[in-house]
Amino acid sequence: MTCLPVQTDKKLGLVIDLDTCVGCQACVTACKEWNTGGHMAPLTDIDPFGGHVDGVWFNRVHAYEHTTELGGRTVNFPRSCLHCEQPACVTVCPTGASYKRASDGIVLVDEDKCIGCKLCSWACPYGAREFDTDVGVMKKCTLCVDRIYNDNLAEDDRVPACVAACPTSARHFGDLGDPTSAISQLVEERGGVALMPELGYQPTNRYLPPRARSQRAAKVDAPALVPIKAEGGFLGWIDRMLSN
Amino acid sequence: MHPAFSVVFFTTATGAGYGLLALLGLLGGLGFIPADFWLGLVGMALALGVIAAGLLSSTGHLGRPERAWRAFSQWRSSWLSREGVASVATFIPAGLFGIGWVLLGKSSGWVAAAGLLAAAGAVMTVCTTGMIYASLKPIAQWHSRYTLPAYLTFAAMTGSVLANALLQGFRQGSRAMLAWALLATLAGWGWKLATWRYNDRLEIPTTANTATGLSGGTVRSIEWPHTEENYLLKEMGFRIARKHSAKLRRITQALAFAVPAILLAIAFFLPWPLGAIASMFAAGAQFAGMLVERWLFFAEAKHTVTLYYGRE
Numbered sequence: 001m002t003c004l005p006v007q008t009d010k011k012l013g014l015v016i017d018l019d020t021c022v023g024c025q026a027c028v029t030a031c032k033e034w035n036t037g038g039h040m041a042p043l044t045d046i047d048p049f050g051g052h053v054d055g056v057w058f059n060r061v062h063a064y065e066h067t068t069e070l071g072g073r074t075v076n077f078p079r080s081c082l083h084c085e086q087p088a089c090v091t092v093c094p095t096g097a098s099y100k101r102a103s104d105g106i107v108l109v110d111e112d113k114c115i116g117c118k119l120c121s122w123a124c125p126y127g128a129r130e131f132d133t134d135v136g137v138m139k140k141c142t143l144c145v146d147r148i149y150n151d152n153l154a155e156d157d158r159v160p161a162c163v164a165a166c167p168t169s170a171r172h173f174g175d176l177g178d179p180t181s182a183i184s185q186l187v188e189e190r191g192g193v194a195l196m197p198e199l200g201y202q203p204t205n206r207y208l209p210p211r212a213r214s215q216r217a218a219k220v221d222a223p224a225l226v227p228i229k230a231e232g233g234f235l236g237w238i239d240r241m242l243s244n
Numbered sequence: 245m246h247p248a249f250s251v252v253f254f255t256t257a258t259g260a261g262y263g264l265l266a267l268l269g270l271l272g273g274l275g276f277i278p279a280d281f282w283l284g285l286v287g288m289a290l291a292l293g294v295i296a297a298g299l300l301s302s303t304g305h306l307g308r309p310e311r312a313w314r315a316f317s318q319w320r321s322s323w324l325s326r327e328g329v330a331s332v333a334t335f336i337p338a339g340l341f342g343i344g345w346v347l348l349g350k351s352s353g354w355v356a357a358a359g360l361l362a363a364a365g366a367v368m369t370v371c372t373t374g375m376i377y378a379s380l381k382p383i384a385q386w387h388s389r390y391t392l393p394a395y396l397t398f399a400a401m402t403g404s405v406l407a408n409a410l411l412q413g414f415r416q417g418s419r420a421m422l423a424w425a426l427l428a429t430l431a432g433w434g435w436k437l438a439t440w441r442y443n444d445r446l447e448i449p450t451t452a453n454t455a456t457g458l459s460g461g462t463v464r465s466i467e468w469p470h471t472e473e474n475y476l477l478k479e480m481g482f483r484i485a486r487k488h489s490a491k492l493r494r495i496t497q498a499l500a501f502a503v504p505a506i507l508l509a510i511a512f513f514l515p516w517p518l519g520a521i522a523s524m525f526a527a528g529a530q531f532a533g534m535l536v537e538r539w540l541f542f543a544e545a546k547h548t549v550t551l552y553y554g555r556e
Contacts, residue, residue: 060469068461094325095314116307125382127549136307
């Protein structure tokens with residue numbers, strides 16, 4: 001049913017640290033690698049070795065230049081499904097293929113019910129959904145439902161593939177509905193923000209803004225270099241000759 | 245937004261078809277148009293034929309058209325599902341009205357009731373189509389108070405001009421019907437101009453800053469996540485040059501509004517069959533013009549996802 005649950009028991013989601021993300025694309029490839037064999041498999045690539053490569057990806061990393069009166073900085077920006085509390089992508093679905101789980105708040109697509117009308121992708125302001133032209137259905141991030149509850153994996157590995165892959169720990173996974181969870185504390189401490197809050201989708205995921213830059217230059221203890229004094233004698237004569 | 249021809253044709257055709265069906269149901273049911281076999285047959289075949297062609301065209305947009313029946317299930321939350329239910333449900337009173345009015349030559353009792361129900365169903369279906377677009381918050385040009393009245397006005401306009409051509413063709417035309425078709429065309433023109441004026445001055449609160457959560461200053465895209473256009477850019481990143489947009493707006497105004505209005509005005513003074521021919525040309529020009537209008541409706545609509553790609 002595409003009506004939304006009044007409340008979800010948990011609000012599982014991601015917190016992405018824009019301060020430490022280095023834009024290495026490890027999360028992008030880890031996501032593709034896991035999910036092309038996972039719940040929404042396959043993530044089809046069209047013409048992968050040709051001139052017009054296209055394909056389905058759940059996670060895309062952009063790069064922006066953010067310029068303020070304090071100067072400019074490069075910000076790497078991973079973009080994926082935010083598992084919104086008011087996901088219009090679900091309510092617009094005419095077939096019941098899209099749904100939001102009452103247990104953990106994850107937004108999923110039932111591939112067997114999807115007719116490929118693409119309306120959900122129009123309803124998503126964040127570009128989280130991508131159409132698989134080969135299979136004819138819509139695909140999206142599953143928050144790795146087939147990892148986070150997977151008893152066959154070691155407990156440490158029961159996190160989304162993108163979180164497991166991140167070399168700088170810029171990606172965090174947890175219950176954002178529980179104010180005592182580590183991930184909620186992190187959002188609290190770093191002033192995490194929601195994207196496009198004005199549209200009212202109430203995204204679950206949060207982004208941690210880059211930390212304020214330091215206004216102090218690094219302190220260097222070594223004395224400044226001084227010019228060598230021209231001396232008399234043989235060395236002084238050479239110095240004068242070479243200086244001419 | 246990418247103007248897919250299947251959807252452009254679908255919304256234009258069903259608008260005209262439901263407009264015509266509503267008028268036939270209303271005027272036939274209330275006895276303003278006498279039950280006439282050939283007029284009724286051609287009229288109902290035209291209305292239901294155009295609707296069916298539009299509905300079939302819409303399935304061309306689907307990735308898995310064989311599962312289209314599933315779209316009738318989620319009417320509680322989805323305007324697209326409601327449109328599916330309303331469009332098919334309207335065929336029931338429309339079919340009954342067709343049998344009674346065309347085949348039995350009746351226009352009272354249950355036939356009148358079926359006609360009025362078909363008209364109500366047609367109006368409701370057009371409302372659901374309009375709401376599909378009006379409910380989409382990421383597209384500011386659609387999520388406005390202009391969208392739903394536009395769909396209703398244009399359905400009434402194209403339906404009235406078609407109905408006038410039909411009645412004129414069967415020598416059943418009247419000055420009242422001509423005047424109504426002309427007024428509807430002028431109303432449609434006015435609404436389109438007001439919509440363009442509103443959209444051109446639209447200030448969208450969503451920016452690259454709110455899209456990325458980076459507050460203050462400017463946010464400039466310096467690198468895309470991919471080198472080629474992906475689904476998002478193909479489907480929602482469609483761009484149209486300003487000069488083409490201006491030219492297409494002029495073509496829309498000429499074909500959909502100005503030419504039909506002039507032809508309908510001239511038809512007042514023309515004897516049969518010249519008046520009928522002018523009315524038919526008016527309907528043809530208007531349908532072509534509305535296809536251009538609907539193409540622009542998509543092409544000029546900007547989705548918030550383009551902000552992530554540095555497209556204003």
